[in-house]
Amino acid sequence: MRRPFLAGNWKMNTDRRSASDLVAAVRASADRRSDVDVAVFPPFVYLDEMARALAGSRVRLGAQNMCDADSGAHTGEISAAMLKDVGCELVVLGHSERRHVYGETDALVNAKVKAALAAGLEVILCAGETQEEREGGQTEAVVRRHLIEGLAGVSRKDAECVTIAYEPVWAIGTGLTATPEQAGQVHTYLRGVLAGLYDQELADMTRIQYGGSVKPDNVKELMSVEGIDGALVGGAALKGDSFTAIIEFDN
Numbered sequence: 677m678r679r680p681f682l683a684g685n686w687k688m689n690t691d692r693r694s695a696s697d698l699v700a701a702v703r704a705s706a707d708r709r710s711d712v713d714v715a716v717f718p719p720f721v722y723l724d725e726m727a728r729a730l731a732g733s734r735v736r737l738g739a740q741n742m743c744d745a746d747s748g749a750h751t752g753e754i755s756a757a758m759l760k761d762v763g764c765e766l767v768v769l770g771h772s773e774r775r776h777v778y779g780e781t782d783a784l785v786n787a788k789v790k791a792a793l794a795a796g797l798e799v800i801l802c803a804g805e806t807q808e809e810r811e812g813g814q815t816e817a818v819v820r821r822h823l824i825e826g827l828a829g830v831s832r833k834d835a836e837c838v839t840i841a842y843e844p845v846w847a848i849g850t851g852l853t854a855t856p857e858q859a860g861q862v863h864t865y866l867r868g869v870l871a872g873l874y875d876q877e878l879a880d881m882t883r884i885q886y887g888g889s890v891k892p893d894n895v896k897e898l899m900s901v902e903g904i905d906g907a908l909v910g911g912a913a914l915k916g917d918s919f920t921a922i923i924e925f926d927n
């Protein structure tokens with residue numbers, strides 16, 4: 677039985693004050709809803725403060741990105757060890773904005789995945805096709821590549837610390853959501869890829885989140901789809917009332 681996993685990716689939003697207010701609302705919501713796992717991914721500069729605000733709570737803290745190197749001359753970068761040091765347990769890697777806006781390749785995503793797991797961070801590995809790729813019938817090939825190349829060289833044991841997020845690029849921040857059928861098909865496909873890469877047991881235990889314009893009014897329908905185990909939420913995770921409505925979705 678996979679526990680639902682609702683995660684809020686704040687991207688480059690909030691300030692000190694709104695981050696504190698938001699995290700307090702999320703903390704209270706997670707206390708009311710003990711049958712789901714909850715995580716937030718604030719901007720780097722607020723992580724330390726958010727870790728203190730979340731001490732003793734059920735809400736887990738993660739970062740939105742990290743460097744693949746351990747330390748040294750990497751101006752502007754943040755290492756896995758630094759994230760651990762300030763209380764992060766997770767990191768999102770391979771988000772489509774990192775891939776498409778900042779040019780991250782599958783090889784770089786893979787190096788980051790391995791560095792994160794080696795440092796003891798759990799990973800949310802994102803996979804998803806663009807509109808053009810979907811229209812060209814490439815959806816399965818693209819998400820398969822994101823998974824296979826993202827997880828290259830990751831042991832089965834380490835793979836247990838990976839959550840997958842299926843995020844069709846055309847649905848991110850656009851208000852367009854994959855239909856439950858579209859999302860369900862890709863989730864089933866991805867679980868099959870995981871079974872091929874590792875084994876059925878690993879595939880059955882791995883949570884696959886859906887991401888892309890998840891909102892309070894569509895979360896219930898998406899979560900009712902077989903194989904959708906949670907959500908990676910952007911825009912609707914920025915307001916306490918909408919993200920708490922997602923955490924406390926009616927199942």
Ligand code: PGA
Pocket residue numbers: 685843847848849850851887888889890908909910911912
């Ligand atoms: P969105 O973003 O919910 O604003 O579409 C999702 C994401 O990028 O993780």
